[in-house]
Amino acid sequence: MTVKTSVPRTTYTIVEAARLLGVAKNSAYQAVQRNGALAGVDVIRVGKRLVVPSVPLRQALGLNDETENLDDQTDPKSDVENPK
DSSP, rough: OOOOOOOOOEEHHHHHHHHHHHHHHHHHHHHHHHSSSETTEEEEETTTEEEEEEEEHHTTTOOOTTOOOGGGGTTTTTOOOOOO
């Protein structure tokens, strides 16, 4: 069981950021490899993990908390109901 907290997300994974940007994850990884950034936002490397700061990414997309809450979006693959 997971408990949802009210702490806002500070980072997104590359896959999550790619989804928000509407690009393929491979394209996102290639952009990071070429530029060290995604959508003009510097990517942070922690060991082997790459993360994108959420505030600069949301600003690059022209979003704020009042316009759309992207943190509440779920992966559509994880919540697919079985239509039997």
